[in-house]
Amino acid sequence: MKLLHDDIISLLANALNIKKVKAEELLAEWVLAIRKEVEQKGNYHADGLGTFVLADDGKLEFKPEEKLAIEVNYKYAGMNPIEILPAYNRKIEQESGTDVGKEVKVTSMSSFDQESAGKLEREDDQVPGDETEPVGTDPEAGPDDPFDPDDSFDPFAEGEEDEISQDTTEKEASEAIEGSDDIKSEEEAAEDNVEKEEKILAESKIDKATQASPVDKTTGKVLSPASRTLDKSGKVQMSAPVSKDKEKVPETVGMAKAESSAAEVTKRKSAKKKSVSRGKDFQSIIWMLPIAAALILAVMFFFHFESQILGHFRVPSTVDETVVTPSLEEDATIPEEEAVAQDDGVMAQELSETTEEEDSPFGLMGPEDEVLHGSFTIVLHSIVNENRARIEKAGFVEKGYKTTIWQVRHPNGSTTWRVGVGQFESVSDAEQAIPELPEPYRSNNFIIRIR
């Protein structure tokens, strides 16, 4: 319906209780005032209506007041754009170092599929992962490798005493390491090495003690080897009685030397054990790093894809939309805890599980067993009157549609009741269902997320 100039004059005359001629004069005066002020000041503001401005091309433009614009747009007030495809294409291009201008443009959303979006994102996420190598996985490359023969930390490389035995020990130790490299692990080789070194050292000490042992000049015999035994700590014990000659001094010197070398063996053993334990700690740390990195990546992937499944890229809305349970009868079927405490993570799991089930909660037709927050619905009515909205809902329920009704609170305090049919996992699913709707709903609807 169109109100013409004469209709406005009649309405104005009735409102001001004046004659039509007078009302026409007043209206003409008002129009003239607007034109004049716009030409002089560039704009004219009419309270309750909006602002008239002069455009660059000399034409008159009108900007309605926000309050009026909201009231005119009451059906869709507070609705914000839903981001259904993030800007990850650009990220891929930037990460791969190619020209951003060559990014793949999505031209048709009818072909959009969230699964393909997920795949693309997975590919995107694989890029940094492929470039990343676990740090410190090669134990030979590390300068602190306790099993490296050239490692300066090796306690056997320190000191200048017992050069012969030490050289022998190192030689045999290196041979032992080389021989066992292909078969044993480095740890086992190191342990074997330590044992061998201990044995060799102990033998060399015994030999030295033998060389240093006194010769009984009275008999001209060397003291019996049986008189020398090694205790558990590797110390040489002189159990046999020694000669009481003046030649006692070299014997005690030899004993002292043997004792000192045995103590040294003990020291080296403990030091080597320390180094081995340090090496084990170091290796465990090296192995823990990639595992920890993998865990962090897994957690990031989980949350990333969870948001992708639900399309949780909504722009914050200034309108408080509260989903009202479908009907009084259905209230009992919805567990309150589930309706209240459902967070996005649980929803993602539920969405993925329920699609596999035969009686899926998604679709256009069928009973609405539960309201799935985060899913999409096709809104067919946006009504101020609650009773009328419930009547419309009942009509759709009778026809077999999954029907949801909820209340929208607008910033200006007004409320609107929206009636939606169907529950869909994605926007594309909802779009595919629109042709199944009868007219006039087929051509007059909009898709919204249930929140």
Place this chain on the structure above:
Amino acid sequence: MIDKNTEQEVTAVISESLKLHREIYVKGLGSFSVQHHKQDHRQENDGRVLLAPPSDTIFFDPDN
């Protein structure tokens, strides 16, 4: 100069008609109407694809 009371009445007639989605023509000024925009997909410069909601907006066509 038109008084404020008269202006309020004029603007009230126009705004009430617009709320009812009626088109109004004011001689010498232009016509006011409500245009419906269907929900549509649009792509931002950064590659994001948005589902823009439908809307009813006021359209003004000035008289020359």
